[in-house]
Amino acid sequence: MKLTGSDIHLLSVFDSVVRNDGFSAAQIELGISQPTISNHITALEERLGVKLCQRGRRGFMLTEKGRMVHEIGQALLDGLNTHSAHLAELRGNLVGQLKIAMVDAITTDPGCKLPEAIRSFTQAAPAVRIDLSISNPQDIMAGLLDGSYHIGFGSFDNLVSGLHLTDLYVEPHALYCADTHPFFARKDVDITDAEIEDTPWVHRGYWSQQRMKSYAASDEDRIVRQIESQLMMVLSGGYLGLLPEHLAASFEVDGRLRRMACETFNFGCPMQLIRRSGAVPKVIERFWQTLQACYP
Structure with a gap:
């Protein structure tokens, strides 16, 4: 079949429905009513001759063919956006959309220069629409490859092929317990490394083994996918956890967290900037350079 402008519009509506997991949330993004969205999906199904959802x-719920159509549609829309950006560059304008994804719990990090970079970039390219999202490193890398994101900010273990990465700074992590944990009231000298190893920990599931305990995890250890979730588990008093020092600082001041004296388990987490390998549109390259310039 030969695609038309109407087909592309219908595919973009379908993409919004899938990303928002239904019509209700999609209507907010699209600015049209649920009946209109339903009519668009029906029109796309009739056009393609398949049941989408x-x-x-x-x-x-997506059908299997609907999932395939969505993947094809995403690739098509991503390609159109990229080529549109290149066409705009011919006129010397920085326009379009810049989709940035970052890990959670970094707003308290003094080493994070994203606000400064966004301010500088917005002044230089006011016509570019910045879409800022929060996700975990694995999903950020996947999103960069499928076009959902243009630039990622965080720490990325197990880098996959097709992505380009640069180091920015180091985020110090230390081991903490909460005020309701049995270790909190004990003296540092009375707590052995063996006891620390034997007590339950909470880890981030996207970490490589080097960032977790070097010994075998116990059945009592727990895995989470966000830093905020990890902090919540530590604050419960049931687990130890390696947390960013900047995030734990205010809880230390309030007496809700204690930094463990043992330095064996602490580490510096490299914070990085990541994007697709190869040539990229000028909008992406410009922001990449702007953010790197914040780290002389």
């Missing part, structure tokens, strides 16, 4: 009382 199940919708009704049981909620929204």
Whole structure:
């Protein structure tokens, strides 16, 4: 079939529905009513001759063919956005959308220069729309490869091929317990490394083994996918956890967290900037350079 402008519009509506997991949330992003969205999806199904999704009382669910159509549509829309950016560059304008994804819990990090970079970039390219999202490193890398994101900010273990990465600074991490943990009231000299190893920990699931305990994890250890979730588990008093020092600082002041004296388990987490390998549109390259310039 030969794609038309109407087909591309219908695919973009379908993409919004899938990303928002249903019609209700998609209508906010698209600015159109649910009945209109439903009509668009029906029109796309009739155009393609396939059932894209199940919708009704049981909620929204993609069919297998619907999942395939969405993947094709994403690739098409991403390609159009990239080529549109290149065409705009021919006129010497920085326009379009810049999709940045960052890890969570970094707003308290004095080493994070994203606000300064965004301010500088916005002054130089006011026509560019910045879309800032929070995700975990694995999903950021996947999003960079499929076009969901243009630039990622965080720490990336197990780098996959097709991505380019540069180091920015080091984020210090230390081991903490909460005020309700049995270790909190004990003297440092009375707590052995063996006891620390034997007590339950909470880890981030996206960390490589080097950032977790070097010994075998116990059945009592827990895995989370966000830093905020890890902090919550540590504050529960049931677990030790390696947390960014800047995030734990205010809780230390309030007496809710204690930094463990043992330095064996602490480490410096390299914070990095990541994007697709190869040539990229000028908008992406410009922001990349702007953020790097914040780290002389």
